[in-house]
Amino acid sequence: xxxxxxxxxxxxxxxxxxxxxxxxxxxxxxxxxxxxxxxxxxxxxxxxxxxxxxxxxxxxxxxxxxxxxxxxxxxxxxxxxxxxxxxxxxxxxxxxxxxxxxxxxxxxxxxxxxxxxxxxxxxxxxxxxxxxxxxxxxxxxxxxxxxxxxxxxxxxxxxxxxxxxxxxxxxxxxxxxxxxxxxxxxxxxxxxxxxxxxxxxxxxxxxxxxxxxxxxxxxxxxxxxxxxxxxxxxxxxxxxxxxxxxxxxxxxxxxx
Numbered sequence: 643x644x645x646x647x648x649x650x651x652x653x654x655x656x657x658x659x660x661x662x663x664x665x666x667x668x669x670x671x672x673x674x675x676x677x678x679x680x681x682x683x684x685x686x687x688x689x690x691x692x693x694x695x696x697x698x699x700x701x702x703x704x705x706x707x708x709x710x711x712x713x714x715x716x717x718x719x720x721x722x723x724x725x726x727x728x729x730x731x732x733x734x735x736x737x738x739x740x741x742x743x744x745x746x747x748x749x750x751x752x753x754x755x756x757x758x759x760x761x762x763x764x765x766x767x768x769x770x771x772x773x774x775x776x777x778x779x780x781x782x783x784x785x786x787x788x789x790x791x792x793x794x795x796x797x798x799x800x801x802x803x804x805x806x807x808x809x810x811x812x813x814x815x816x817x818x819x820x821x822x823x824x825x826x827x828x829x830x831x832x833x834x835x836x837x838x839x840x841x842x843x844x845x846x847x848x849x850x851x852x853x854x855x856x857x858x859x860x861x862x863x864x865x866x867x868x869x870x871x872x873x874x875x876x877x878x879x880x881x882x883x884x885x886x887x888x889x890x891x892x893x894x895x896x897x898x
Contacts, residue, residue: 647848660728665775666788667705669864674793678870685872693858697837703729704841712808713801715837723817731764741810746799822849848888856883
């Protein structure tokens with residue numbers, strides 16, 4: 643029997659709750675030092691060059707720590723997913739402002755002033771929350787405010803032009819569904835060249851995903867400060883593999 647995730651009791655709080663959006667991330671080192679990023683970068687730089695040529699990055703929205711992985715992994719394609727539609731709206735707005743700003747300072751200034759289009763009630767709600775977060779007065783009943791964006795997205799902002807270019811040019815698919823859903827399981831099984839950021843999903847739910855032949859699949863989750871869990875499936879390539887999304891991540895070969 644699969645054990646229960648440590649915080650499974652409040653998992654439903656993140657299903658279609660507009661107030662449960664993370665405006666800034668607390669993933670990684672709790673002092674905001676970003677020290678965990680060195681291990682993530684080391685894995686990317688250690689793999690064979692061909693594995694970096696056609697990366698399809700798959701990332702949960704969460705607090706958008708995944709923005710930092712875009713200029714590192716330099717993906718050719720992006721799939722962004724979250725179980726909360728308001729979180730998807732958050733990503734769409736950040737993407738909109740990032741790709742139309744001159745530089746990092748202009749990007750942050752526009753977020754603070756709400757100086758960009760919002761077309762729906764939900765977009766206007768999220769835009770106002772971002773502005774309130776930037777001003778340091780976001781009420782707890784409207785969203786969760788974590789680190790300043792300068793800390794949350796420091797690698798993305800430090801490589802602003804590259805991040806902007808990739809966000810502007812790479813095809814982006816959006817999936818409003820959990821990783822353990824039948825549709826996500828079916829879609830991901832036949833994929834390859836995937837570099838996946840799962841944030842801390844396994845704090846709330848344990849599940850399995852299968853990969854038909856993961857010659858170039860790497861998975862990252864961050865649960866504990868300074869201890870990113872990196873699982874490289876390349877050694878399992880050549881046949882089907884089951885990944886157990888638990889703490890820690892585990893992989894096992896399957897029968898053909």
